[in-house]
Amino acid sequence: MLKKTPLNRIHRDLAARMVDFGGWDMPVQYTGVIDEHLATREAAGLFDVSHMGEVEVRGAGALAYIQHLTINDAARLEIGQVQYSAICYPHGGIVDDVTLYRFAADRFLFCVNASNADKDYAWMEQVLEEGDFPDVELRNLSDDYAQLALQGPAAETILARLTTHNLKDIRYYHFAEGQVAGVPTIISRTGYTGEDGFELYFAAEAAESVWTALMAAGSEEGIKPCGLGARDTLRLEMKFALYGHELSSEISPLEAGLGWITKFDKGDFIGRDALLKQKEKGVPRRLAGLVMTDRGIPRDGYPVFAGEEQVGTVTSGTMSPCLKVGIALALVRPECSGVGKELSIGIRNRQVACRVAKTPFIKNWRD
Missing domain, CATH: 3.30.70.1400 (Aminomethyltransferase beta-barrel domains)
Structure with a gap:
């Protein structure tokens, strides 16, 4: 039986399209992926991430x-x-x-x-x-928390209506403990969209009341409920990795472009010896961002070519709602990962041209 978040009833009342996501009954979209994606980029989107x-x-x-x-x-x-x-x-x-x-x-x-x-x-x-x-206690609190992600340029304005905490005091990748709509909440200035926003943790039983309060508070700004579909396209435009795609037990942090969080100088940690050897020898593949230069939508698992030779595999791909062009992340040979490198992706038995692009893909998309 699929697990359900505390907001399952609300999702169904909103006629969300529900899917099995990692054993959870989750909304993939409400009004449409592109509509929800652009609402988050331009105003605010509200995501149920209580399955985390x-x-x-x-x-x-x-x-x-x-x-x-x-x-x-x-x-x-x-x-x-x-x-x-x-x-x-x-x-x-x-x-x-x-x-x-x-x-x-x-x-x-x-x-x-x-x-x-x-x-x-x-x-x-x-x-x-x-x-x-000997002096460590672990507790799995996953069932105790609900979590909402309020993302977009209007996120701070909306949340400020429901809390007395000065949100401007919470810097990026910092958090505070306060109240939202009268509910004790961990207010974290983090997210998975590339927009300003907050991830809110609070007691599971308060999920419906907090969701309803946020939707009401953001009505003037055009807040929209958003599903997993928009969450995926938003993170992909930012080159944010997704486990099972850019990350796995067979992909190292160095291959996935996470060398910046791999701190060899801090002392020993699990995997350090293997990663240090890989760093010294050189990674066999690197994560690269690809932009289609011919018409086509890349998808997970499609082969990547340099000429007639396969040099990698797409890990995630979509049509970018902001750029209106196909974009992808792919693990490719290191010599094929440089910005500007001309490659192609195998789509429906034909090779469609692309090039390695600077990431995030949408850094200057509003200009």
Whole structure:
């Protein structure tokens, strides 16, 4: 049986198109992917992301444990700050990419991908049991939290109507604990769209009331409920990785363009030796952004060619609603990953021209 978020009834009342997403009954669209995508870029979109998982780490040894578990340097986190990171296997493949919240010297919260939540928690428990971290407590709080993502240029204006907290004090990748619509909430200035916005964590039983309050508060700005379809096209325009596509147990952070969060100088961590060897030897493939120069829409799994030779594979692809051209992310040979490189993608048994582009794809799309 599919899992349901606390907002399932509302999604169905709104006649959302529902799909099975990683074992969850989730809305893929309401009024249409392009409509919801552009609403988020131009005004505000509201996303139910309550399927995401949350794992709390507490105790005197929490930081040491997290340093061993993740590839980024959690010691750099200030209280009230969020960090993008990843968890790896010993061979360097990725267990999951995560966001890490620091509440105190000895209290942290991971937000993990929905389809990976059970796997991630089992891996975290295994690492804890096999290591020397006696003063650490793990708690899977995924069922306790609902999570909404309010994204878009009008997000701050809308949220300000429902909280007394000064939102301008919350910098990018920072958070505060306050109230939204009278509900105790973790207010995080983060997101997966490339727009300004907030991810809001609160008790699951308050989900419908907070959703309804946000939709009402944003009516003047044209807020729209948004599904997984727009969430995917928005993140793809920004070259944000998605687990199962750009990230997996067979893809390393260095291949996926996450060398910037792989901190070899922080000390030992799971996967460090394998990743260091890969760094010294050179990665066999790199993640590149591709823009179609002939007509065609690239999709996950399509082959990428240099001349007649296959040099890579598309990991994600779509028609960009903002650029109105096909865009893709692909793992390609390093020598084919330079900006401006002319390549092609196999679409319906023919090679369609593309080139390697600067990313994010939409950096100056409003100009």
